[in-house]
Amino acid sequence: MIQFEGVTKVYNSGGNEVRALNGIDLHVKQGEICGVIGFSGAGKSTLIRTVNLLERPSSGKIIVDNLDLTALSQKEVRQVKRKIGMVFQHFNLLNSKTVFANVAMPLLLAKASQKEIKQRVTELLSFVGLEDKANQYPDQLSGGQKQRVGIARALATQPSILLCDEATSALDPQTTGSILKLLKKINQEYNITILMITHEMSVIREVCDRVAVIEGGKIIESGSVFDVFSNPQTKTASNFVSSVLNDSIPESVLKLVQEENAQGQIFKINFVGKSSGQPLLSQIAKRFDLDINVLFGNITELQGIPFGHLIVELQGAKSEIKRALLVMNQENVTVKEVEVHAS
Missing domain, CATH: 3.30.70.260 (ACT domain)
Structure with a gap:
């Protein structure tokens, strides 16, 4: 479960205040896939990065599994963040490390045993369909394969929440479809709550249970995918829906x-x-x-x-x-x- 309560994020730029988030209220239920969609500059990337405190909010609460992250100590935050995986748009893999080593990285940081690491990484590479790529390097992989490695790495510590930051934006349509199917499989088989941000309404339609539309740092509309697609209430949501339907x-x-x-x-x-x-x-x-x-x-x-x-x-x-x-x-x-x- 993820809950945003009155979340704001203000940056100082050249002596001026830039309000990236402006009073965000949003509830992501346990086990659902929730998509946040908006145009560039709407605040969606800032929003998702507050969930694991890569961006600390200026005010408001970020509640994850009934814990207010903004009220925890640094040590407590580190413990909670192990249960939050993140998939990035541009993969963020270490080119000098093998596929196996990339997936193993979070487990090494968590000081897991070599036996645990080997078992978990082998299981995950099989799950994402890359068991034959364990000893290859990122430069030897396609974009879709790199993202599968990124997803496997995000699942390494058995998170309860998976954050997807424009996870398919760098991929072609066919590869996007296969990655979305994989995310749906993760949600269903591991019961992992997924929060994804995107500017593509087709992604929302394909995998999400609920959608929130962000504009100017505010959630201007939210609801089930069916309700928002069939009867959008705002001009921005209507424009996104029209791009797909x-x-x-x-x-x-x-x-x-x-x-x-x-x-x-x-x-x-x-x-x-x-x-x-x-x-x-x-x-x-x-x-x-x-x-x-x-x-x-x-x-x-x-x-x-x-x-x-x-x-x-x-x-x-x-x-x-x-x-x-x-x-x-x-x-x-x-x-x-x-x-x-x-x-």
Whole structure:
């Protein structure tokens, strides 16, 4: 469990105060994968580095497994930090050490026995699929393999929490997918709580249970991945969601609609769960005196639940459109009118 209570972080730069974190309140539950997403400079890297006190907050509390880290002695903090693993964007491996030695480093620092080190490192390299790379060096590995070494190293001391600082940003899409599957496996098999920061909403959709959106050092929106994706409450969250779901009218379609000076009204219809497979528009077209023009749409899956959207133009009398909207709103779908202005 990780809890942020009123956390602030202020830097002094050239005599000016820079507030990187501005009153962060966030609760990460035991055993979940929570993603924090934000644009560059939003404060997400500072936020994750406060969890293991690589950045000490200026005020507020960082509570890990019911212990307020800001109130502990240096010795007590070192003990707690053994239960917090961290995976870095650029791997942070020692190029002069073998893969085995890199993974063993935290255990050496913890003064584990050689027998314990050999057993644990061998187990972890097998877990991440690198048992045949133990005697190789980082320069001999691909980016994905380097990150697997970094993950194995982060797991060496059997942490209860794993921090991922843009862990897939330096990887290609295919390798990113394999690393995310590995993180999901770690979460499920070891019951490790994972807090990850990213600027990629596709990463959030792939593995996270919950998501928090950070902007200007503040958490501006948080909730389950399904809730935030299906109904974002802030402009920033909506922009991130749109980058993954492609839920806006393509420019080419928008241009056609504007050029034709369409007389109908345009609506965005969101479908959830069973409603995604229902022939709703067909039923509406048969029941009401309307022409329905489908402009754009797709369907995806969020946390195992089908979720889709359509952007449609309804042409006909306003009274018929109003009656059709009443019916659609009773069918477990959400309907919002889209404003289209001629350029």
